[in-house]
């Protein structure tokens with residue numbers, strides 16, 4: 065008798081679950097298979113809850129669904145992935161812009177602004193981000209990620225790195241810009257020595273870091289032969305301690321590194337991604353290819369800050385602007401793995417998050433290859449292959465649509481008209 069009651073309770077529970085599962089058919093005009101690079105016509109995506117159940121030709125789709133979304137006059141592709149963002153930053157051309165945010169805005173106020181950045185990312189069609197450092201806003205990125213996952217607010221899937229790490233005295237806010245008796249906040253966690261390095265990694269992971277972010281070099285300059293150098297921030301013991309602690313915790317290391325002085329040390333310490341890398345040389349390129357290191361070149365942000373910083377006395381970003389096209393072409397020809405990362409937050413969140421695609425195409429990638437940097441390759445960087453960056457059975461229902469064909473004109477990605485994340489529609493400007 066008791067078994068029978070339990071069995072019938074179980075059956076009704078399962079039935080309730082089935083009834084709660086929502087199905088949506090999305091009829092697509094064109095659909096990009098990001099894996100093969102093929103554009104398919106007249107496909108229908110079956111979404112069940114937050115996952116994609118199947119993708120079939122519209123003419124052979126017979127299943128009854130709870131609702132139908134007609135995107136038959138649109139070009140459909142997976143939600144885009146930005147591997148380098150700062151939701152807690154609102155553009156910093158000069159050091160003063162940066163200091164004002166940290167000194168005059170409380171962390172709760174900055175977090176409120178970040179809620180808006182997260183919403184903006186979704187509106188831009190970027191349904192997943194790797195946020196690389198809170199710039200003095202503590203562990204607020206972990207809270208934002210939690211709030212998004214609990215549906216308290218609208219935002220992308222987040223992979224977070226919390227405070228980021230540099231060595232003592234090498235990151236804003238710069239003490240010498242202020243009265244020395246002040247105890248100023250810092251834009252990240254400072255360490256000195258291998259023990260403090262290990263402590264920082266352990267503490268950040270304890271607080272919820274998915275990635276560890278380091279700043280590997282600073283004070284960049286151009287030398288007579290046209291190449292770039294910088295000052296390494298860490299001793300070999302410090303950077304290796306960070307890499308070792310990160311890898312042993314099964315986490316991944318992302319390194320801000322502009323020149324060989326940061327890039328080579330970071331890769332040798334176990335970094336999986338090089339951020340910016342703007343002043344890389346042939347040896348860096350070779351090492352990145354050999355070790356299959358991902359490169360997030362963050363191109364638009366460099367141009368965004370170049371003039372303002374030149375006016376404030378630093379011409380390095382202007383110099384980078386002149387040499388980056390050739391460096392980019394050389395790195396791509398050599399086979400460096402290119403992943404899409406913008407550094408948005410370093411530039412204003414109301415500017416385009418899809419601007420870097422334009423540079424990629426201008427400097428030799430096909431539009432499909434450019435889109436792959438923000439879909440399949442970015443998913444590989446995040447070890448989320450098959451779950452994001454593709455429209456296929458078993459993937460999350462993160463889907464976007466644009467008018468026109470972005471495989472012919474990549475600029476169209478700057479005007480995403482329809483966005484679904486996790487099976488929920490967050491933007492619909494369909495006409």
Ligand SMILES: [Zn+2]
Pocket residue numbers: 148149150196407410
């Ligand atoms: Zn950054």
